[in-house]
Amino acid sequence: MNISHAAKAAGLPTKTVRYYADVGLVAAQGRSTSGYRTYSEREIRKLIFVRRAREFGFSIEECRELLGLYEKDDRASADVKQIATKRLFEIERKQRELQSLHDELSNLVTACRGDNRPDCPIINYLG
DSSP, rough: BBBHHHHHHOOHHHHHHHHHHTTTOOOOOOETTTEEOOOOHHHHHHHHHHHHHHHOOOOHHHHHHHHHHHHHHHOOOHHHHHHHHHHHHHHHHHHHHHHHHHHHHHHHHHHHOSSSSSHHHHHHHHE
């Protein structure tokens, strides 16, 4: 299957599939006689795996680790859990940061009268 069909089957842009091949994450099965990259069902499953992992925010290197574990029948689920737990902690940290930003901005918006006067707590805070 050519790269555009593989990309469509995996739910990815062709450019992303090409990038994953270039960084050695999911290589094409081979090349056609005209030099185009070809992908088998195995590579498409790996592309789908990486797409899903990226949706959770795993880095390329984390995806590489997870993909390596995915391909090993003798993997320990503890290794997978360790990577996922680290990502979960990062998401939770980011949530706390966003909640703090939300709360602070919400207070500023509430404090601002939003009328024609120049006094504005939002501008005062940013300045």
